[in-house]
Amino acid sequence: xxxxxxxxxxxxxxxxxxxxxxxxxxxxxxxxxxxxxxxxxxxxxxxxxxxxxxxxxxxxxxxxxxxxxxxxxxxxxxxxxxxxxxxxxxxxxxxxxxxxxxxxxxxxxxxxxxxxxxxxxxxxxxxxxxxxxxxxxxxxxxxxxxxxxxxxxxxxxxx
Amino acid sequence: xxxxxxxxxxxxxxxxxxxxxxxxxxxxxxxxxxxxxxxxxxxxxxxxxxxxxxxxxxxxxxxxxxxxxxxxxxxxxxxxxxxxxxxxxxxxxxxxxxxxxxxxxxxxxxxxxxxxxxxxxxxxxxxxxxxxxxxxxxxxxxxxxxxxxxxxxxxxxxxxxxxxxxxxxxxxxxxxxxxxxxxxxxxxxxxxxxxxxxxxxxxxxxxxxxxxxxxxxxxxxxxxxxxxxxxxxxxxxxxxxxxxxxxxxxxxxxxxx
Numbered sequence: 001x002x003x004x005x006x007x008x009x010x011x012x013x014x015x016x017x018x019x020x021x022x023x024x025x026x027x028x029x030x031x032x033x034x035x036x037x038x039x040x041x042x043x044x045x046x047x048x049x050x051x052x053x054x055x056x057x058x059x060x061x062x063x064x065x066x067x068x069x070x071x072x073x074x075x076x077x078x079x080x081x082x083x084x085x086x087x088x089x090x091x092x093x094x095x096x097x098x099x100x101x102x103x104x105x106x107x108x109x110x111x112x113x114x115x116x117x118x119x120x121x122x123x124x125x126x127x128x129x130x131x132x133x134x135x136x137x138x139x140x141x142x143x144x145x146x147x148x149x150x151x152x153x154x155x156x157x158x159x
Numbered sequence: 160x161x162x163x164x165x166x167x168x169x170x171x172x173x174x175x176x177x178x179x180x181x182x183x184x185x186x187x188x189x190x191x192x193x194x195x196x197x198x199x200x201x202x203x204x205x206x207x208x209x210x211x212x213x214x215x216x217x218x219x220x221x222x223x224x225x226x227x228x229x230x231x232x233x234x235x236x237x238x239x240x241x242x243x244x245x246x247x248x249x250x251x252x253x254x255x256x257x258x259x260x261x262x263x264x265x266x267x268x269x270x271x272x273x274x275x276x277x278x279x280x281x282x283x284x285x286x287x288x289x290x291x292x293x294x295x296x297x298x299x300x301x302x303x304x305x306x307x308x309x310x311x312x313x314x315x316x317x318x319x320x321x322x323x324x325x326x327x328x329x330x331x332x333x334x335x336x337x338x339x340x341x342x343x344x345x346x347x348x349x350x351x352x353x354x355x356x357x358x359x360x361x362x363x364x365x366x367x368x369x370x371x372x373x374x375x376x377x378x379x380x381x382x383x384x385x386x387x388x389x390x391x392x393x394x395x396x397x398x399x400x401x402x403x404x405x406x407x408x409x410x411x412x413x414x415x416x
Contacts, residue, residue: 010182010186013182013185013186014182017178017181017182017185018175018178021175021178021181022172022175025171025172025175026168026171026172031174031175031176035176035181038181039181039184039185039188040188042185042189043185043186043188043189043191043192044189044192046185046186046189047189047192047193047196050189050193092167092170093167093170093171093173096167096168096170096171097171111164115164115165115168116164116165116168143164146164
């Protein structure tokens with residue numbers, strides 16, 4: 001992707017924006033914040049691509065977005081914030097979001113990138129500045145924790 | 160749990176808002192980001208340039224204010240060499256350091272006249288300045304000369320070569336005025352002065368324009384002003400110690416020797 005090719009940049013932004021925003025939502029639980037973070041990430045990607053300093057736009061975009069979500073996560077107060085005018089979501093979804101947000105940000109990012117966005121361990125490591133073994137370890141720990149949290153939540157709901 | 164988790168997450172994303180004009184918003188934001196970065200670069204450049212200018216100014220000011228390098232004058236390490244002027248050559252005083260002119264010129268200008276720069280002449284022990292009025296017409300000259308005299312030298316009397324004039328005193332100097340304005344076409348104001356007990360006599364003479372009538376024949380300085388110049392120690396000190404008006408010396412109305 002050359003810095004002066006606005007057409008290919010626009011195509012990339014158009015194709016990646018929805019998926020990036022969904023990943024951001026899974027990370028922060030707030031559609032408004034997810035939209036804002038995604039917009040900022042893609043704006044930086046466009047500006048830096050025009051300067052010719054972006055080697056892999058996917059790695060750049062997801063790495064920037066995950067880092068932005070990690071920083072914003074510290075100020076998060078609610079598990080789920082729906083988009084304006086949208087209906088709420090099912091209780092099971094809220095339980096899942098709640099369980100996700102009880103994980104550490106890095107652990108959550110590994111699960112989102114691996115199981116929602118479908119990146120392999122190598123690409124996920126590049127996005128989060130981890131080696132492959134660390135990605136596998138985070139993923140294993142995250143899935144175990146998530147399974148446990150979901151089990152506890154379902155038991156509480158049933159009880 | 161990869162498969163189930165993927166499917167579970169799909170349900171979480173229900174209620175996703177429309178993308179709308181988010182793509183355009185991304186590009187607008189990218190343009191703003193680019194402008195901010197450009198401004199930041201320009202500001203940083205301007206700041207750096209300002210810093211360089213300030214440092215350059217400080218460095219230059221520091222270097223200019225530092226005292227000139229000095230050479231140790233230890234008796235065994237340095238031998239001072241004084242350049243010797245050729246015999247009869249004009250005194251080596253630079254034109255801008257004419258101490259005589261610094262005394263004469265304000266008095267001339269105070270009378271609405273001016274020293275003509277091109278007319279200034281100087282030699283060993285003497286200075287001469289041509290004077291002009293506001294219309295540029297010649298108003299005579301002012302001549303100043305210093306003479307080596309014997310300790311027993313006395314002030315001359317114009318009418319009697321063997322007689323001595325009784326001098327007046329001003330500070331550490333003694334002087335005699337020799338004014339002669341009886342001839343309208345040759346009006347002269349002259350004073351001869353000497354440091355009391357000294358062996359150098361200073362003659363100051365203001366002569367009006369010759370044969371130009373009584374008005375233009377008036378000397379550029381009054382008798383009192385000529386006396387003032389002659390008894391101003393700065394004038395005597397303006398001459399080098401080895402200067403003596405004996406070669407190409409202008410003629411004075413009353414000869415000193």
